[in-house]
Amino acid sequence: MTRTEYRWLLPSALADDELPGDRGRARRTVRDWAVDLTAFLCAAGIGVLALAAIEADPTTSDSVVFADSLIGAAACCGLWLRRRWPVGVAAALTAVSLIEPAAAGATLVGLFSLAVHRPFRPVAVVGAAALAITPLQPMLRPDPQTSFVVSVVIGVLLILLVLSWGMAIRSRRQLVVSLRERARRAETEAALRAEQAQRLAREAIAREMHDVLAHRLTLLSVHAGALEFRPDAPPAEVGRAAGVIRDSAHEALQDLREIIGVLRAPGEGDEGNRPQPTLVTLDALIEESRAAGMEVVLDNGVTEPARAPAATGRTVYRIAQEALTNARKHAPGAPVSVTVTGGPGDGLTIEVGNPAPGTAFEPVPGSGQGLIGLTERATLAGGSLDHGSRPDGGFTVRARLPWPA
Structure with missing residues (x-):
């Protein structure tokens, strides 16, 4: 198991103030359909009550009632878009409710959804706008059965209620997400501890x-x-x-x-029994690097590479592999030379070098662990490894390994 960085409180794909589902789902679940249908029916029910009060006013013409019915129905239908665009839907319904009492239910549902799915800043802006226009609606469309003060107080209380309720639900969801991530972190740490103990x-x-x-x-x-x-x-x-x-x-x-x-x-499992690289497979490694776009020159002076000890040949291969990787990262475009000499009784010498890169490039950060590992590998094989910069700005890796006669 590899060690990775974790964001403990929230998933890494989300912003700090977002929750899963804030950006909307590609497909609604059964629960989503049930919630949306309930919200639509509640908004429609409040709208019907508002239309009944408007129709009961003898001073209201039938054309106004018909227009109010159409606008109220459109406002309720707009609630189906609130999951994807909660801020836009809530702002639009707030503006419509200024002149349309039948849209009051849809406005309350839109504000509630906004408080659930968005952080405090947009909720505060749209909520403040809704509170600011609350006294204007009774002035433009007064209710003969309710006084102006009572209408304003009821409107303010309803807006504050739905916003508080929505933010409370959002806070609870944030807590649940935080607890889930902490549980996932605890499981990961437990697995790492078990792996380390093993x-x-x-x-x-x-x-x-x-x-x-x-x-x-x-x-x-x-x-x-x-x-x-x-x-x-x-x-x-x-x-x-x-x-x-x-x-x-x-x-x-x-x-x-x-x-x-x-x-x-x-x-x-059986992966540990896979064929290991040897000195014979060094040519394939060079061809693989050339196919990747590197300019590699191989000078193999070993007449019978198949006779080289398996451990020595494998060490030579790994040194060449790591050195080519480093050259590709830290000197892109520079030609690389790989020289292998030696034989039975004389030992093996491998040297991988490259000049300074000819063009400017963004340096790739390195930890140096690869060269440390190569030095350890060469030492365990009974040899030695040297590496360092050249006067021309290039870099050379040279290793000497034993080959018994």
């Missing part, structure tokens, strides 16, 4: 097995040395020593298999 346990077991393996190999060496220095020993003693050597060798091999099994990463 790794430490594997390393401890490997160290213990290493000690056991060293003991068995030492015992094997002692008995083999006894046979070497006492070639005239009785046959029974020679047979007994040979049996001890054989048993020690078998037990050491079994311990070695157990060490490899312990050190293998969990879930690696």
Whole structure:
């Protein structure tokens, strides 16, 4: 499992003040349809009551009632767009409610939806506008059955109620999202701790097995040395020593298999048995780099690369691979030379170098861990590795590895 950065409180794809669903869904769920239908019916019910009060006024003509009915119906239908454009729908309905009492229900639903789906700033702006025009609507379209003061007070209280209710629901949703992200973070940290504990346990077991393996190999060496220095020993003693050597060798091999099994990463499976690169596959690596657009010149002076020890050849391949990767990142466009020389008894030498890049480019930040790993790999293989800048501004990586005769 790789370590990544987490935003604990909210998903990384959302802004700090957004919640899942604030940007709208591509398709409504069954719950969304039920909520939208309920909101539409509530707005329509309030609109019908307002139309009934308008129609009861004998001074209102039938054409005005008909126009109010159409505008109220359009306002209620506009609520189906409030999930996608809550600010626009709430602002438009607030403006319509200035002259249309039948749109009051739709306006309240729009303000409620705005408070649920948007942060405080747009809610405050649209809510302040709604409160500002609340006294104007009774002045333009007075209700003969209700006084001006009562109409204003009821309107202000309803607006404040729906806005407070919506913001309370939004705060609760933010809390739920925060708790979910914290639970996800806790699960991730628990998995990392378990992985680390497993790794430490594997390393401890490997160290213990290493000690056991060293003991068995030492015992094997002692008995083999006894046979070497006492070639005239009785046959029974020679047979007994040979049996001890054989048993020690078998037990050491079994311990070695157990060490490899312990050190293998969990879930690696058969992937750990995949073919490993050798000195023979170095040509394929160079061709792969050339296909990626790099200018690479290979000078392979090894006459029989197939005879190179597997560990040495694999180390040469990894050094060339990492050096080519670094050249591609830190000196794009510069030609790269790869030189491999040596043979049995003389050891292997690999040198990868490149001049300074000819054109300006944006430098790629690096941690230097790759070169540290290469140095460690070369040291474990019994060799050494040097790297550094050249006088012309280029960079060179040179490694020397053993190749027994």
